[in-house]
Amino acid sequence: MNPFLKALDEIKAQHSFREIQPYEHDGVFVRWGDGEPMLNLASNDYLGLQILWRDRIAEFLDHKSREGAFLSSSSSRLLSGDFPIFSQLESLIAKLYGKDCLLFNSGYHANVGMIQSLSKLSNVLFLIDEYAHASVFDGIALSRARFKRFAHNDMQALESLLAHYYNQYDNLIIVAEGLYSMDGDFAPVAKLVALKKRYDKTYIYLDEAHSIGVCGDEGLGRAKELGMSESIDFLILTFGKAISSVGACVVCTSEVKHYCVNTARSLIYSTALPPLNIAFSAYVFASLSQLAPYRIHLRALSSELKRELNACEKNYHILGEAHILSLVVGSNDRALALAKHLRAHKIFAPAIRYPSVPKESARVRICLNAALEPTHIHALIEAVRGANI
Incomplete structure (x- = not known):
């Protein structure tokens, strides 16, 4: 057959x-x-x-067409595809969060690329909420990274893993989502941050795909709404949902950004998004507070x-x-x-x-x-x- x-x-x-x-x-x-x-x-x-x-989208497209906006970047950003609008959007988001920012082509590209990149750190273990997006687990599989799942939003189970593996690994990375796409519930961000403070050499990776644009007075996501975005080491924002565009980014330190530019394969080996799409994402981010x-x-x-x-x-x-x-x-x-x-x-x-x-x-x-x-x-x-x- x-x-x-x-x-x-x-x-x-x-x-x-x-x-x-x-x-x-x-x-x-x-x-x-x-x-x-x-x-x-x-x-x-x-x-x-x-x-x-x-109407605003029509005006935006009309304005960009008269500017001669490019419909393709035609190259990776590391070659000739890095148009000025890319850095402008990164700077805008960085200013909103008080950190640095690196763009990816989609939430899937961001998660696969970031997990693969972070897996190259010295002796790292990922601790992943069992309901995390499939792209996180695809990143784990592609990089053959070491990981443990914990029961959904179960902070007692997570702390047990942290305590058990603390002396065995140099870096522990907790992976969760701001708002989970299937159960529609929030991650207990405050408890995650408390665990990070209790166990040094621990990092938090938070995917805000379904909460960016929606949560908080300024629409900057769940961690920002709770006043805890500074404690999130790798904050993933995607643009294909409430931002009504395409693409994604990680909000992180400048050191992490430069590290990922040199190690994240989904960034290095992908043709960058069309500048027109990047410009629209910037337009929405600049308008979120309104x-x-x-x-x-x-x-x-x-x-x-x-x-x-x-x-x-x-x-x-x-x-x-x-x-x-x-x-x-x-x-x-x-x-x-x-x-x-x-x-x-x-x-x-x-x-x-x-x-x-x-x-x-x-x-x-x-x-x-x-x-x-x-x-x-x-x-x-x-x-x-x-x-x-």
């Missing part, structure tokens, strides 16, 4: 089969082919900039939805502390059934299944954004109430 067909049959038998489907969307609604528009609750454009900023009304609206939507879902008395468990909420139903087939029911009510909220989440924790994940209105939340709640899953 064709080995690829056999493997695909096994994936389908586990209700884990995925397909890429071309679609049209405007930020609030999504449509596949000739189908009817559905409310889009799968977008990571958390501030809704692609729709709320439609977007407080979007963040307030998003928090209000999230609070209302969670309150109403908790009152539904359905056979599921609700996870989420912010704008990412999940209805955990258990098996892959139940998650698929709930997602299908919602689609029948013109709501697109995808089923997240094993192996993306642990077995028997399959769910429908709801990602809210600031372009939504209370009427959209009410439509979702009514659809969930009518589900017989």
Whole structure:
């Protein structure tokens, strides 16, 4: 039998089969082919900039086209691809955080490159929250780094690892996320910082992919909101979600930046992003402090939805502390059934299944954004109430 067909049959038998489907969307609604528009609750454009900023984006593109903005860098930054806008964005972010900054092409590039780079340090051990993004574990696998997982947000388990391995390693790096993409809960940043202070030669690596732009009065992420960004050694910010652009960066010391320029393969061997995209990221970062009304609206939507879902008395468990909420139903087939029911009510909220989440924790994940209105939340709640899953 064709080995690829056999493997695909096994994936389908586990209700884990995925397909890429071309679609049209405007930020609030999504449509596949000739189908009817559905409310889009799968977008990571958390501030809704692609729709709320439609006029501003058009003005930005018009201005850049008259400037003759480049649509490709055509080279690695270490060759001829380092346009001035790259350093300008790095300087802007560095000023916001009081540290230095190094750009990467995506959150995936940043995590793989940074983990691979840090693994070259002397006698290093990574201590990784079990729910950290797949790109972190891919970086571990590619670099063959030594690591230990700890139970999600379990600080007692983490401290046990720190105590056990403290005398065996020169460098201990704790890896966590500001806001976790599947459970929608925050890392206990204050406790992480306390552990770092208790165990010297320990560093904190915090991925703020889902919290940058959304958390804090200035939208600078969870660590900054808590006044603890100075204690984070490697702060990963990605631009493809609330920043509504593409790319990523690490906020770190100048020594770390220069070290990674010389060791991070995903930076060294990748063509840099188009200067046009970098310019738009800079435009959004410069505007983040002005977007407080979007963040307030998003928090209000999230609070209302969670309150109403908790009152539904359905056979599921609700996870989420912010704008990412999940209805955990258990098996892959139940998650698929709930997602299908919602689609029948013109709501697109995808089923997240094993192996993306642990077995028997399959769910429908709801990602809210600031372009939504209370009427959209009410439509979702009514659809969930009518589900017989």
